[in-house]
Amino acid sequence: MGRPVAGDDEVKTEWPEVVGWAALLAAIKISGDRPDVHIEAHDVGESVPPGFDGERVRLFLNNDVSRTVAQTPVVG
Numbered sequence: 001m002g003r004p005v006a007g008d009d010e011v012k013t014e015w016p017e018v019v020g021w022a023a024l025l026a027a028i029k030i031s032g033d034r035p036d037v038h039i040e041a042h043d044v045g046e047s048v049p050p051g052f053d054g055e056r057v058r059l060f061l062n063n064d065v066s067r068t069v070a071q072t073p074v075v076g
Contacts, residue, residue: 012033012034013074013075014074014075015029015030015033015057015072015073015074016072017029018030018072018073019069019070019071019072020068021068021069022066022067022068022069023041023059023061023067023068023069026059026069026073027039027041027059030059030073034057034075036055037055037056037057037075038056038057039056039057039058039059039073040056040057040058040059041058041059041061042059042061043060043061043063044060044062044063044070044071045063052076054075054076055075056075056076057073057074057075057076058073058074058076059073060073
């Protein structure tokens with residue numbers, strides 16, 4: 001998982017622990033772990049352009065008032 005970096009065992013590439021969190025809190029956690037990536041927020045079921053981007057994490061959020069993270073965010 002991820003690529004090795006000096007001083008770290010591994011670079012984090014997924015965040016299963018943020019499923020169920022509010023979008024803002026999840027984004028803060030991911031940005032803290034990986035300040036080199038940008039975060040996109042999308043509704044579950046929303047069509048997104050295909051393709052891998054090693055500097056992107058997509059948050060898929062529940063469509064209800066809670067706006068919580070619905071699935072594990074990953075780099076790509």
